[in-house]
Amino acid sequence: MNDRSRGDQPTPTPTPEELREQVEHTRDDLGRTVEALAAKADVKAQVKEKTAAAKSQAAEKAAQVTDQIREKATQAAHLVKDKTxxxxxxxxxxxxxxxxxxxxxxxxxxxxxxxxxxxxRAGQAATAARANRTPLIAAGAALVVFLLVRRSRGRK
Incomplete structure (x- = not known):
């Protein structure tokens, strides 16, 4: 069955340039469709996006709550000062x-x-301590852990 049997006008044969444009257009559509399907199938990326969205939402909410707390604290301080x-x-x-x-x-x-x-000597020690804070803090933490472990073993 061809177009002439229906009484329609024969469709003109597309030129090679038109065919190339149609092919290119079809490739673009297919590429977008494949990218959309790949995005839906990429669970890891979806989880990352949702995590980032939840993180930013939590940060915004924390900022709001912080502002509210500061405002309430200021009001309370003024109230206490006014009542005192x-x-x-x-x-x-x-x-x-x-x-x-x-x-x-x-x-x-x-x-x-x-x-x-x-x-x-005290000034020199203070200067040295300020220059080497991290090792001193680590050493202090290690000492505390050592003492706690020793104390807990002594009770057994």
Missing amino acids: PDPVLDKAAQAAAQVRETAAQAGQFAADKTPDPLLD
């Missing part, structure tokens, strides 16, 4: 000032009574 009688606030400020002054005096007294060579 002025004499109590004055006494607290005086006590804080006295503690700072006493601490400064104690520090100055200790510095005055400490011999200069010892102060120099």
Whole structure:
């Protein structure tokens, strides 16, 4: 059965250029379809995408909750300050000032009574400790673990 038997006009034969365009168009469609199917079949990539989305959503929610907590804490601090009688606030400020002054005096007294060579050594030790924080922290953690293990074995 051909087109002429139905009474239609004969379809013109496509040119080679038109055929090439149709083939190229069909290849593009097929390529997009294959990529879509591959994406649906790639469970690992889907899990990564969903994990990233959940992670960003959790970070946004954490930021919102943090802001709310800060706001509530600020409100609570203002409320406490407003409800606290002025004499109590004055006494607290005086006590804080006295503690700072006493601490400064104690520090100055200790510095005055400490011999200069010892102060120099302490300064050198503090500088060395600041320069080597990581090894010192690791050594301290190892010491704590050692003491805990030794203590737990001593109880048995």
